[in-house]
Amino acid sequence: MHKTGDTTILSDVQGQLLIAMPGLEDELFNGSLIYILEHSKEGAVGIIINKILDIDVNEVLSQIDNKYSDTQHATAVLKGGPVSNNRGFVLHTNAGENWQHQVKLFEGLYLTTSADILEALAKGEDIGQFQLALGYSGWSPGQLEEELAANSWINVSIDKEILFNTPYEERLHAAAQKLGITYSLLSATGGSA
DSSP states (O other), X not given: OEEETTEEEOOOOTTEEEXXXXXXXXXXXXXXXXXXXXEETTEEEEEEOSOEEEEEHHHHHHHHOTTOOOOSOOOEEEEOOSEEEEEEEEEXXXXXXXXXXXXXXXXXXXXXXXXXXXXXXXXXXXXXXXXXXXXXXXXXXXXXXXXXXXXXXXXXXOOHHHHHHSOGGGHHHXXXXXXXXXXXXXXXXXXXX
């Protein structure tokens, strides 16, 4: 957040990745890479994209449709965050015509939060490349700006290669590399010029 006179300008990180700086003490967020879905003066919402749960998409689909027995979706489920961790968020590349809660994030990337996309996946419909997350990460108004000002996070542009094709354990390092940074060499104490 930058101040000019009496006006506060929001540092908009919507649609970007947040890299947790070393030393971030919160156990869940330490070492996290978060895709920011929404950022406004009302707060921010994001999904952790480099931490996974002990279940895969097949297990989730079999809970939705007890007749589901395919094993083609052995992809891990992301631990999206501590809020509403029983609620699914699907990032995907193919738009659906009838999914109730689908939002276009940018060209070729969508977010759907309604169960109908999982039902479609269980029926074998093509939703393109996808990542299923349970739960999300949220910040109250001004909270993320304070954390950014305190150097708790570095932001970098989203990269679908990282989101869909990079192994989970390599995503944080790959995002840092986009900035020319070696994550393991970052200091736990930051500064600002």
